[in-house]
Each structure stands twice: as C-alpha cells, then as structure tokens.
Amino acid sequence: xxxxxxxxxxxxxxxxxxxxxxxxxxxxxxxxxxxxxxxxxxxxxxxxxxxxxxxxxxxxxxxxxxxxxxxxxxxxxxxxxxxxxxxxxxxxxxxxxxxxxxxxxxxxxxxxxxxxxxxxxxxxxxxxxxxxxxxxxxxxxxxxxxxxxxxxxxxxxxxxxxxxxxxxxxxxxxxxxxxxxxxxxxxxxxxxxxxxxxxxxxxxxxxxxxxxxxxxxxxxxxxxxxxxxxxxxxxxxxxxxxxxxxxxxxxxxxxxxxxxxxxxxxxxxxxxxxxxxxxxxxxxxxxxxxxxxxxxxxxxxxxxxxxxxxxxxxxxxxxxxxxxxxxxxxxxxxxxxxxxxxxxxxxxxxxxxxxxxxxxxxxxxxxxxxxxxxxxxxxxxxxxxxxxxxxxxxxxxxxxxxxxxxxxxxxxxxxxxxxxxxxxxxxxxxxxx
Amino acid sequence: xxxxxxxxxxxxxxxxxxxxxxxxxxxxxxxxxxxxxxxxxxxxxxxxxxxxxxxxxxxxxxxxxxxxxxxxxxxxxxxxxxxxxxxxxxxxxxxxxxxxxxxxxxxxxxxxxxxxxxxxxxxxxxxxxxxxxxxxxxxxxxxxxxxxxxxxxxxxxxxxxxxxxxxxxxxxxxxxxxxxxxxxxxxxxxxxxxxxxxxxxxxxxxxxxxxxxxxxxxxxxxxxxxxxxxxxxxxxxxxxxxxxxxxxxxxxxxxxxxxxxxxxxxxxxxxxxxxxxxxxxxxxxxxxxxxxxxxxxxxxxxxxxxxxxxxxxxxxxxxxxxxxxxxxxxxxxxxxxxxxxxxxxxxxxxxxxxxxxxxxxxxxxxxxxxxxxxxxxxxxxxxxxxxxxxxxxxxxxxxxxxxxxxxxxxxxxxxxxxxxxxxxxxxxxxxxxxxxxxxxxxxxxxxxxxxxxxxxxxxxxxxxxxxxxxxxxxxxxxxxxxxxxxxxxxxxxxxxxxxxxxxxxxxxxxxxxxxxxxxxxxxxxxxxxxxxxxxxxxxxxxxxxxxxxxx
Numbered sequence: 001x002x003x004x005x006x007x008x009x010x011x012x013x014x015x016x017x018x019x020x021x022x023x024x025x026x027x028x029x030x031x032x033x034x035x036x037x038x039x040x041x042x043x044x045x046x047x048x049x050x051x052x053x054x055x056x057x058x059x060x061x062x063x064x065x066x067x068x069x070x071x072x073x074x075x076x077x078x079x080x081x082x083x084x085x086x087x088x089x090x091x092x093x094x095x096x097x098x099x100x101x102x103x104x105x106x107x108x109x110x111x112x113x114x115x116x117x118x119x120x121x122x123x124x125x126x127x128x129x130x131x132x133x134x135x136x137x138x139x140x141x142x143x144x145x146x147x148x149x150x151x152x153x154x155x156x157x158x159x160x161x162x163x164x165x166x167x168x169x170x171x172x173x174x175x176x177x178x179x180x181x182x183x184x185x186x187x188x189x190x191x192x193x194x195x196x197x198x199x200x201x202x203x204x205x206x207x208x209x210x211x212x213x214x215x216x217x218x219x220x221x222x223x224x225x226x227x228x229x230x231x232x233x234x235x236x237x238x239x240x241x242x243x244x245x246x247x248x249x250x251x252x253x254x255x256x257x258x259x260x261x262x263x264x265x266x267x268x269x270x271x272x273x274x275x276x277x278x279x280x281x282x283x284x285x286x287x288x289x290x291x292x293x294x295x296x297x298x299x300x301x302x303x304x305x306x307x308x309x310x311x312x313x314x315x316x317x318x319x320x321x322x323x324x325x326x327x328x329x330x331x332x333x334x335x336x337x338x339x340x341x342x343x344x345x346x347x348x349x350x351x352x353x354x355x356x357x358x359x360x361x362x363x364x365x366x367x368x369x370x371x372x373x374x375x376x377x378x379x380x381x382x383x384x385x386x387x388x389x390x391x392x393x394x395x396x397x398x399x400x401x402x403x404x405x406x407x408x409x410x411x412x413x414x415x416x417x418x419x420x421x422x423x424x425x426x427x428x429x430x431x432x433x
Numbered sequence: 434x435x436x437x438x439x440x441x442x443x444x445x446x447x448x449x450x451x452x453x454x455x456x457x458x459x460x461x462x463x464x465x466x467x468x469x470x471x472x473x474x475x476x477x478x479x480x481x482x483x484x485x486x487x488x489x490x491x492x493x494x495x496x497x498x499x500x501x502x503x504x505x506x507x508x509x510x511x512x513x514x515x516x517x518x519x520x521x522x523x524x525x526x527x528x529x530x531x532x533x534x535x536x537x538x539x540x541x542x543x544x545x546x547x548x549x550x551x552x553x554x555x556x557x558x559x560x561x562x563x564x565x566x567x568x569x570x571x572x573x574x575x576x577x578x579x580x581x582x583x584x585x586x587x588x589x590x591x592x593x594x595x596x597x598x599x600x601x602x603x604x605x606x607x608x609x610x611x612x613x614x615x616x617x618x619x620x621x622x623x624x625x626x627x628x629x630x631x632x633x634x635x636x637x638x639x640x641x642x643x644x645x646x647x648x649x650x651x652x653x654x655x656x657x658x659x660x661x662x663x664x665x666x667x668x669x670x671x672x673x674x675x676x677x678x679x680x681x682x683x684x685x686x687x688x689x690x691x692x693x694x695x696x697x698x699x700x701x702x703x704x705x706x707x708x709x710x711x712x713x714x715x716x717x718x719x720x721x722x723x724x725x726x727x728x729x730x731x732x733x734x735x736x737x738x739x740x741x742x743x744x745x746x747x748x749x750x751x752x753x754x755x756x757x758x759x760x761x762x763x764x765x766x767x768x769x770x771x772x773x774x775x776x777x778x779x780x781x782x783x784x785x786x787x788x789x790x791x792x793x794x795x796x797x798x799x800x801x802x803x804x805x806x807x808x809x810x811x812x813x814x815x816x817x818x819x820x821x822x823x824x825x826x827x828x829x830x831x832x833x834x835x836x837x838x839x840x841x842x843x844x845x846x847x848x849x850x851x852x853x854x855x856x857x858x859x860x861x862x863x864x865x866x867x868x869x870x871x872x873x874x875x876x877x878x879x880x881x882x883x884x885x886x887x888x889x890x891x892x893x894x895x896x897x898x899x900x901x902x903x904x905x906x907x908x909x910x911x912x913x914x915x916x917x918x919x920x921x922x923x924x925x926x927x928x929x930x931x932x933x934x935x936x937x938x939x940x941x942x943x944x945x946x947x948x949x950x951x952x953x954x955x956x957x958x959x960x961x962x963x964x965x966x967x968x969x970x971x972x973x974x975x976x977x978x979x980x981x982x983x984x
Contacts, residue, residue, distance in 0.1 A: 049963055122927060124965035157859050158909050163916035167924050188857030323951040330950040351731040358938035359967045404961050
C-alpha cells in the first residue's frame with residue numbers, strides 16, 4: 001500500500017534551520033505578524049549549555065563588557081556579523097528573545113549590561129550575557145564566594161562535584177562536594193540527565209531528592225547554596241527549581257553538563273510545543289533536501305513520513321548552521337554550502353583550515369569560513385552582489401566569526417536573525433504595499 | 434653478582450642528588466628496550482628501563498602493527514625477509530594474545546610491473562616464505578575491496594601485532610621475575626665516564642625537573658630514533674642514523690580481513706593493515722632531520738590516499754578518524770636513497786669497544802617484527818660482559834597475560850564488559866567500550882602506575898581515545914572519574930585533559946573532511962564552549978578570575 005502523497009504549501013517566509021538562529025527568526029517574524037514556515041533537522045540545541053553568550057572573548061581575553069567588545073569589533077573586524085548590527089538592534093534581539101522564552105515558560109535573566117560569570121562543569125567559568133533562572137544563583141554564589149555544596153550522582157559519568165570543587169578551590173575555597181544516589185536510580189547503573197530531569201517533574205521524586213540533599217547539607221556544615229547538574233525538569237524547570245529550593249530550604253543552582261544536556265532539550269521541546277500554538281508552521285526533525293530560487297521567491301523540497309512536501313516561499317532565511325548542522329560540508333578539495341552551492345569564503349587549501357595547536361587562542365581559520373552577506377543580510381553570490389533579493393542568512397553559517405572561541409554563538413544567532421527578519425519583513429511589506 | 438630480586442638501593446650522596454643502583458640501565462621504552470628488559474630478567478639480570486616520555490612514544494607506537502611475513506622485503510633484502518618470517522613464528526607462539534593471524538595478500542594492479550609480479554613467488558621461496566598465487570577473481574573473492582584492475586595476487590602469512598600490549602607484557606614480566614623497574618618521563622642527559630667505563634647516567638624527571646643519577650654495571654642504548662643522540666652523550670660517533678618519517682591514516686571501519694600489500698617495490702600508501710575494527714593505510718617515507726614535534730600533514734595523508742585508492746578504490750570515500758607518524762631509525766649507508774626507502778631494514782648492534790668503552794652497547798635499526806632478535810643479540814653481549822652465562826629464553830618462554838595489560842587489545846574491553854554484566858561498571862569510552870574497571874586496573878597495576886597517571890598515559894595502556902570520537906567525550910568522562918577517585922585533586926587534572934585533547938588533535942587534523950569534520954566541530958564546542966579548556970592554562974585560571982572580576 002502506498003501512503004505517499006505530494007503536498008504543496010506556500011508561505012511568506014521560510015526559515016531553514018532549527019538552532020537558536022532558526023527559532024529566534026521565527027519568534028521575531030511572529031512578533032511582526034508574519035507566519036513563517038520553519039523546517040529543520042533535530043538541531044544543535046541539545047549541545048548548548050543553556051547560556052546565551054553575546055560576546056565573551058576577544059583574542060583569548062575575557063570581556064567583562066560585551067558592548068565594548070562589539071565596539072572593538074567594529075573598529076578591528078567590521079565584517080564580523082556582530083559588528084554589522086547596531087547595539088540597539090542587538091539589545092532588541094536579546095530582550096525580545098529572552099522575554100519570549102521567559103513568557104513561554106523558561107525564565108531567563110534579562111541583561112543588557114555586563115557579562116555574568118557563569119559556571120562550567122569542570123570548575124571553570126565563562127562570561128555570558130543571559131542565563132536561565134535555574135542557573136543564576138550559581139553566578140551569585142561564585143561572585144560572592146559563598147559557601148556552597150555541589151552534588152553529583154551515582155551513575156552519572158562526566159560530571160564530578162569533586163572535580164568542580166577541586167578546580168575552583170583556589171578562588172572559591174568554601175565549596176564542598178557530595179555524591180548522592182538519585183531516588184529510585186541508585187543501583188550504580190548509568191543514569192542520564194534527561195531521565196532524572198523528567199523524574200523531578202513528579203512531586204514524590206522531588207521530595208525524596210530534597211530529603212537526601214538536606215542530609216548532605218547537614219553533613220557539610222555551613223552551606224548557603226546548593227549546586228546540582230542541570231536536571232531540574234524539562235517542561236517546567238522554573239517550577240521544579242522553586243519547589244526544590246523550598247524543600248531544601250536553600251537557593252539552588254544548576255550547572256551545565258555534557259550533551260545531550262537538559263538546558264538545550266528544554267529549549268527545543270519548548271519551541272516545538274509552543275511556537276506552533278502561536279501560528280508557526282513547523283516541520284521539526286526534517287531536512288530541506290533541495291532549494292530552488294525563483295524570481296518571486298523560492299521553492300523548498302523535503303520529505304516527511306507521508307512523502308514529498310514542497311513549500312513555496314516569498315523569502316527565505318538560511319539558518320542552516322555549520323558542519324555539525326549540515327549547512328556547510330567539507331570535502332577534501334574545499335568547503336561547500338549544501339543547499340544552493342553558494343560561494344563559501346574559505347582558506348585557500350585544506351592545509352590552511354586548522355592551526356597546529358588545538359587550543360591556539362586565535363582559533364582556526366575554518367571556523368571563520370562561511371557565507372558572506374550584505375548589510376541587509378542577503379547572501380552574496382560569486383559576483384559580489386546578492387544572489388537574490390529574497391535570500392537571507394543568519395547565525396553560525398555566516399563567515400568572519402568564530403562563535404566557539406569568541407563565545408558569541410547566541411549573540412550572532414539572535415542579532416543576525418533579528419536583522420534578517422527586519423529586512424525580510426521590509427521586503428514583504430514593500431511587495432504588499 | 435648482586436641480588437636480582439630486590440628493588441634498587443637508593444643512596445643519597447653528599448651533594449644531595451638521589452642515586453638509583455641497578456645492574457643494567459636500559460634507555461628507551463619501545464618494543465626493543467622492553468624486550469631487552471625482559472630478556473635480561475629471564476637471565477636473572479635486574480634492570481632499570483627509562484624513557485624520556487612513556488612506553489612506545491617513538492617508532493614502536495607509530496607503526497601499523499604489521500607482523501611482516503617478510504614478503505615486503507623478499508625482493509630486495511632476503512636476509513631481513515628470512516628474519517621476519519622466523520621471528521613472526523616465534524612471536525605467534527610466545528604472545529598469541531597480542532597477534533591477529535589475519536594473513537596477507539600481495540596484489541598488483543594495472544600499471545604495476547608485470548615482471549616484478551611474476552618473480553614474486555620466486556623471491557618468497559628463496560626467503561622461505563610460503564606463498565600461493567591466486568587468480569584476480571579468487572583474490573577479490575577473499576577481499577572484495579580490491580580493485581577490479583588487480584591482475585596478480587599472492588597469499589603470504591602476514592599477521593598483525595598489538596605493539597602496546599606486547600610492550601606492557603614485557604615490562605610486566607621483567608618486573609615480576611627480576612623486580613626490574615620502568616621509569617617514565619626520565620631522560621638521560623649525560624654520562625659520567627672514567628677509564629673507558631661509564632660510571633653513571635645523569636637523569637632528569639621531565640615532569641618535575643628533578644635531577645638524579647642512575648649507576649649501573651652495563652648501559653644499553655635502545656633509544657630507537659634517538660640512539661645516535663644517546664651514543665653521542667657517551668662520546669660515541671659510530672652510530673650513524675638517518676631518519677625516515679612515515680605517516681599512516683586510520684579508517685573508522687575494518688576494510689579488509691587480511692593485510693593487503695601492493696605488489697611492487699615499497700612506496701607511499703601501498704599497505705592496508707587491519708587493526709581490530711579499523712584499517713591503517715600507509716606509509717609515506719620522508720627524510721627528516723628533526724625528531725621532535727613531528728606530526729602527520731595534510732600532504733602526507735593525500736599522498737597515501739592517492740596511491741592506496743589504486744589498490745583499494747573504497748579508500749576514496751572511506752571515513753578516516755586519525756593519522757599518525759613515526760620515525761624509522763635507519764642505519765646510514767651510501768645507497769640509502771633520498772627518502773630512505775632503500776636503506777636496510779636490518780639492525781646493528783654496537784659494542785663500542787673500538788671507541789674505548791667496555792660497558793655500553795647500542796642496538797638500533799631493525800623492525801618491529803624483529804625486535805626480539807635484536808634484544809637477544811644485545812642481551813647476549815650484555816650478559817657475557819656481566820659474566821652471566823644463562824642462555825636467552827625469550828623465544829621459548831610464554832609472555833604472561835596480566836589483568837592490567839589487556840586493555841590495548843581492540844574489542845577486548847567490550848567483550849569483557851558484556852561478559853561481566855555489571856551495570857555499575859559504567860562505560861567511560863563509548864566508542865571502544867572502556868569501562869571504569871579498566872581505568873581502575875590501569876591506574877592500580879599497569880607499568881608506570883606508580884605515579885599520577887596522565888590521560889595520555891592511560892590512553893597508551895588502553896583503547897581510550899582510539900575510537901571514532903577520538904577521545905572528545907571519553908577524555909571528559911575519564912578525567913571526571915579520576916577526580917572522583919581522588920587521583921586528580923587539582924587543576925593539574927584539567928591540564929592532563931588539555932594535553933590529551935591537544936595530542937589527539939595532532940592526528941585528527943590532517944583527516945578532517947567529510948563526516949569527520951562535524952565530529953571535530955562538536956569536539957571543539959565541548960572542549961572550548963562547555964569545558965573552557967581554551968581559556969587559560971588551568972593552573973592560572975585563578976588569576977584570570979581575579980583580574981576579570983566576578984560580575
């Protein structure tokens with residue numbers, strides 16, 4: 001029996017990609033009354049810490065003030081995507097996005113100012129702009145060097161409270177550590193953060209865990225904060241967090257863990273659940289296989305369980321990411337853009353992609369490869385002009401930035417998605433008018 | 434003769450430098466040095482073995498693990514070919530757990546010299562190597578990856594050997610039977626000499642910088658590519674080496690059951706060697722003058738592939754997980770050739786008598802396959818100088834199989850873990866299925882476990898970091914576990930993690946394209962974005978924190 005059928009849809013704006021750039025583009029578009037069609041594969045959100053970095057490092061040095069860092073980029077690297085967005089637009093992108101996420105159910109700190117020093121799992125910290133409410137107490141505890149008890153769990157590999165404390169010890173000597181069995185998962189067999197997080201959505205599990213934590217706090221002596229790996233619920237982390245704080249009687253903070261990590265899963269599930277309720281047409285866990293540019297827009301082709309789907313769009317935002325997400329592909333002979341074979345700015349030969357030293361603070365040349373855009377974030381073609389007035393790009397696929405080393409992944413995603421949506425909206429308005 | 438079964442006496446001379454005493458000091462922890470240590474021990478002779486880095490840090494850890502049948506040398510070096518055949522048989526008897534008797538093929542493809550192909554069987558029989566001619570169809574039935582342009586094929590008794598495990602077993606046996614000791618990260622930086630005798634070796638612990646002395650009755654230089662430098666420290670100029678760097682690439686799956694050799698004189702990319710679940714293609718040969726900081730390059734990888742694809746076309750689309758390089762120490766001769774391909778693969782033993790020394794010997798050149806014979810000849814000399822008349826026993830005596838020595842064998846950890854059915858024994862390295870208990874046994878008992886083990890040291894003694902993720906996840910997990918066990922207690926543990934990733938990266942870099950690249954991008958996101966390992970030297974993070982202020 002054949003279930004295949006051909007379906008065709010049309011939309012004003014298609015967003016390709018399901019990372020922060022793709023989802024934020026959809027959020028910004030919905031804000032403007034445009035109902036986008038978004039298609040993206042499983043997406044890289046599961047790899048995030050949950051922190052939204054604006055700009056944390058330049059030339060290997062930490063930035064306390066990201067805005068000063070962006071000003072420096074404007075002077076020294078004017079083609080860095082962040083340098084091409086005004087401070088006002090960057091601020092608008094962050095505040096609208098964080099507000100939207102908060103309103104949808106995961107509270108984020110709204111910060112327009114200095115970078116926060118946020119905790120990393122091995123006992124280091126990093127500068128970031130905005131953190132989930134479940135993690136902010138860790139920033140405060142570190143800043144004040146408050147006595148804290150960090151807890152890890154039997155059977156959870158890759159997160160060690162003892163490691164966390166040992167590496168913070170010189171600057172935060174009042175850290176204590178403890179290991180607990182997670183209620184009903186204490187056999188010693190491997191436990192997964194996502195499973196623990198879902199378990200904590202059930203009140204009985206919260207009570208059982210809180211009781212164990214209270215016991216560990218009593219043993220540790222003076223404790224003002226409790227730190228846990230990020231396991232405080234998937235769907236309602238704020239509620240789980242508040243409930244746990246009430247039961248334990250102390251402020252609690254989460255610490256990011258190795259992927260697949262709960263803070264990213266939360267965002268992905270939130271977006272997939274809430275945005276369609278607001279009108280977004282979402283084809284999650286799908287990959288656009290072919291994209292054809294036309295005079296009046298573009299046609300996207302992909303396949304779902306029922307067969308082929310085509311979407312006719314008046315404008316397209318490519319938020320397809322880099323190699324991990326599939327927006328770029330690397331071959332022995334060079335780097336390719338995967339959907340339209342768009343020109344990719346890249347080093348001359350494969351031998352120039354990487355530096356000799358993995359941790360070279362300057363990062364690797366391949367990280368700066370990507371698509372070039374004009375000031376309206378339209379993708380540039382081989383002749384240096386826009387490929388199409390209707391094709392925009394946003395996020396990590398853009399050239400001349402190194403989001404990992406500069407800690408500016410969310411910054412680039414949000415700021416450039418914001419700008420791309422503004423420009424796309426202007427184009428669509430024009431057409432309507 | 435001093436007692437053999439005791440730890441060395443430690444005396445503190447007036448100037449405060451620690452001195453270790455031993456019968457024999459062996460320099461170089463490769464397969465030959467550890468083979469010498471074992472051979473001596475089986476003759477009742479106690480030794481200290483030092484390496485400036487760790488076991489197999491040079492050529493012994495940078496080869497394809499091919500236990501040559503001798504076929505590769507049959508055409509141009511009958512003596513080496515015979516030695517390979519004979520030594521291969523011995524190793525299969527004494528260390529079967531280290532060896533995969535996979536067999537080998539020699540194949541000629543369109544463009545190769547038909548006359549050479551035709552003469553191959555004759556060369557083999559002259560060297561005593563059993564071989565059988567196959568039709569191209571028969572060969573492709575055995576190994577479907579072979580090119581359809583194959584026109585000649587022969588079987589040979591090639592095999593593969595786990596060079597890490599055999600080294601560990603040798604150290605282990607020497608320590609068990611004679612109390613011999615291995616000191617990693619111990620570099621010999623000079624010799625004290627008087628009247629034609631070495632009185633002592635000045636050593637430096639390369640981790641702490643501590644200087645100390647080792648006093649021995651006999652000194653053996655088995656430093657491989659570094660043998661010329663060590664000989665010069667003892668004032669000996671007779672050891673003349675040239676260095677040929679070789680680079681290999683590793684695919685993420687095993688492409689053939691047998692070793693596949695190109696049927697022609699040795700060149701780039703003409704051997705594909707299986708190693709458990711992967712295959713290794715190699716090797717290049719380039720003359721180099723520097724021994725430090727060698728790394729595989731994009732160009733070497735591309736040269737291997739260009740040649741290898743002619744023999745095994747699937748290499749064009751295979752996924753590679755890593756490349757690595759080693760340096761062959763070759764004995765200098767007038768006709769060695771620009772790339773060292775024509776230099777002899779035979780070995781030399783120098784007694785340094787003509788240079789006026791009575792207690793120093795150097796062994797170098799040779800091949801992984803013939804290391805036991807190299808050790809035997811060296812130990813015959815050393816034993817006779819010590820007045821020890823015990824015969825060599827290394828060809829008969831079985832190598833013992835210790836618990837801590839099994840983890841380098843591909844697939845062992847997975848079988849062990851499944852058979853134990855212990856859910857609390859968490860897997861730390863998912864690619865190679867290395868559980869916590871493996872790390873426990875290594876840090877408790879493996880040779881070199883006396884000190885705080887780096888992640889790199891654990892990786893040398895196991896499959897940690899050797900799978901398709903190349904350590905990007907397991908490095909984090911193993912390190913957390915070592916903190917949990919209290920083995921790491923300070924930011925030095927983060928330093929070990931950094932070193933481990935930086936070291937793995939050297940091999941990953943030249944094979945980064947295709948499916949490997951997303952993996953590398955994820956790794957960098959983890960190591961820099963999540964762990965923060967690029968931010969600062971972990972030991973100085975405290976300063977960084979204070980300066981940056983905690984907002």
